[in-house]
Amino acid sequence: MSVEKSNTSHEQRSKPDRRERRPHISEMPITLSNWHQHVNWLSAFFIIIVPLTGFVAAYFYRPYTYTAIFSVVYYFNTGLGITAGYHRLWAHSSYKASTPLKIYLAAVGVGAVQGSIRWWARDHRAHHRYTDTEKDPYSVRKGLLYSHIGWMVMKQNPKHYGRADITDLNEDPIVVWQHRHYIKAVLFMGLVFPTLVCGLGWGDWVGGFIYAGILRSTFVQQATFCVNSLAHWLGDQPFDDRHSPRDHVITALMTLGEGYHNFHHEFPSDYRNAIEWWQYDPTKWAIWTWKKIGLASDLKEFKQNEIEKGRVQQLQKKLDVKRAQLDWGTPIAQLPVITWDNFKRESSKSDGRALTVIAGVVHDVAGFIQEHPGGKALISSAIGKDVTSWFNGGVYEHSNAAHNLLSTMRVGVIYGGCEVEIWKREFIGKPDAMKQGIASQEIVRAGEQITKKTL
Numbered sequence: 001m002s003v004e005k006s007n008t009s010h011e012q013r014s015k016p017d018r019r020e021r022r023p024h025i026s027e028m029p030i031t032l033s034n035w036h037q038h039v040n041w042l043s044a045f046f047i048i049i050v051p052l053t054g055f056v057a058a059y060f061y062r063p064y065t066y067t068a069i070f071s072v073v074y075y076f077n078t079g080l081g082i083t084a085g086y087h088r089l090w091a092h093s094s095y096k097a098s099t100p101l102k103i104y105l106a107a108v109g110v111g112a113v114q115g116s117i118r119w120w121a122r123d124h125r126a127h128h129r130y131t132d133t134e135k136d137p138y139s140v141r142k143g144l145l146y147s148h149i150g151w152m153v154m155k156q157n158p159k160h161y162g163r164a165d166i167t168d169l170n171e172d173p174i175v176v177w178q179h180r181h182y183i184k185a186v187l188f189m190g191l192v193f194p195t196l197v198c199g200l201g202w203g204d205w206v207g208g209f210i211y212a213g214i215l216r217s218t219f220v221q222q223a224t225f226c227v228n229s230l231a232h233w234l235g236d237q238p239f240d241d242r243h244s245p246r247d248h249v250i251t252a253l254m255t256l257g258e259g260y261h262n263f264h265h266e267f268p269s270d271y272r273n274a275i276e277w278w279q280y281d282p283t284k285w286a287i288w289t290w291k292k293i294g295l296a297s298d299l300k301e302f303k304q305n306e307i308e309k310g311r312v313q314q315l316q317k318k319l320d321v322k323r324a325q326l327d328w329g330t331p332i333a334q335l336p337v338i339t340w341d342n343f344k345r346e347s348s349k350s351d352g353r354a355l356t357v358i359a360g361v362v363h364d365v366a367g368f369i370q371e372h373p374g375g376k377a378l379i380s381s382a383i384g385k386d387v388t389s390w391f392n393g394g395v396y397e398h399s400n401a402a403h404n405l406l407s408t409m410r411v412g413v414i415y416g417g418c419e420v421e422i423w424k425r426e427f428i429g430k431p432d433a434m435k436q437g438i439a440s441q442e443i444v445r446a447g448e449q450i451t452k453k454t455l
């Protein structure tokens with residue numbers, strides 16, 4: 001119901017506002033004398049004060065069993081009005097609905113007491129377009145409580161809201177009608193209708209008003225608000241971690257399946273939020289069922305190939321972070337080039353270094369002689385020699401772990417036609433190409449170390 005207020009201010013945006021010279025109330029610090037001016041009282045009344053009175057009344061009044069059952073059933077219907085209707089149908093056009101289904105979704109959706117479709121979908125499109133920025137109407141970056149209810153309860157400067165195209169919604173007669181008659185519609189579907197059902201049905205007028213009306217709409221509101229707060233704060237990011245949306249089963253359970261929010265922000269026009277059959281997404285199941293009985297069509301799905309690409313990239317990103325924490329040895333590009341003669345001289349001196357060459361790379365094995373699993377004698381006999389073939393099967397086909405360990409001992413690249421040295425010389429005078437070359441060498445996967453002999 002914060003809606004009408006927001007709409008008014010939205011309409012004002014396009015006109016030059018003389019009061020703009022004075023800073024908007026949201027720009028001023030909250031003080032003891034002005035705090036009440038910061039509050040959007042209309043929203044606060046319906047989001048905080050009415051629910052609180054509902055809870056107090058519920059303490060003194062027990063509902064009939066039928067009222068309790070109906071409250072839960074109506075909760076799911078009005079919740080679906082938001083998730084399948086406001087969100088997946090109108091905000092994202094992820095499927096097409098027949099007129100009877102649209103009328104049902106617009107009716108139960110308004111009963112969720114969260115504004116008109118037009119207002120809700122416009123803000124939601126701006127949320128997707130400007131996620132986590134100043135223009136995101138409910139950016140979690142401004143705090144969890146702000147993204148949950150703060151953005152509605154505290155006055156916001158409409159100048160900061162991002163814009164979103166809603167021409168399609170302005171052409172939908174059901175959306176237009178619902179927006180125009182919002183107050184009547186929300187009072188009827190939010191309070192009058194559930195009271196009538198319980199009153200006329202089994203005589204529980206008061207219970208119908210408190211439980212199926214006030215408390216039921218409170219729970220639907222809070223569940224939806226969780227998508228803006230919890231789904232941007234709790235859980236995993238299997239598809240992209242550059243923004244805040246996250247996947248979590250708890251959020252999914254609270255929001256009729258809207259908790260797979262990382263997937264949703266990546267693939268917003270997909271009618272599903274959960275893509276695995278075992279994940280909880282009753283909104284998806286409802287849309288699928290409507291399709292089967294002819295009420296819905298054109299259910300949009302992103303190609304599995306695109307979905308998997310995102311998942312693999314994200315996995316790779318995590319792996320690369322882990323990989324960067326390990327010592328893989330000095331990068332080949334940073335090693336000095338050593339001539340064969342220098343290598344021989346250095347390794348044959350009595351006080352020289354214990355150098356050995358494998359696949360064009362010089363390794364200092366001094367610290368490893370005592371620990372060599374193949375024995376001290378063997379590794380000592382490799383000093384001053386190119387033992388590429390010994391290392392790669394001539395004497396022993398070394399393990400992947402051995403290749404990894406060897407890489408940490410590298411100290412230089414042999415000059416004189418070896419493959420690595422040639423690769424380095426190719427980039428002389430071409431720093432950008434060199435960087436790309438290095439980048440291509442940066443991710444070393446099992447069995448692909450440079451010291452391994454290429455067949």
Ligand SMILES: [Zn+2]
Pocket residue numbers: 127227228232245261265
């Ligand atoms: Zn979101």
Ligand SMILES: [Zn+2]
Pocket residue numbers: 087091092124128264268
């Ligand atoms: Zn969305």
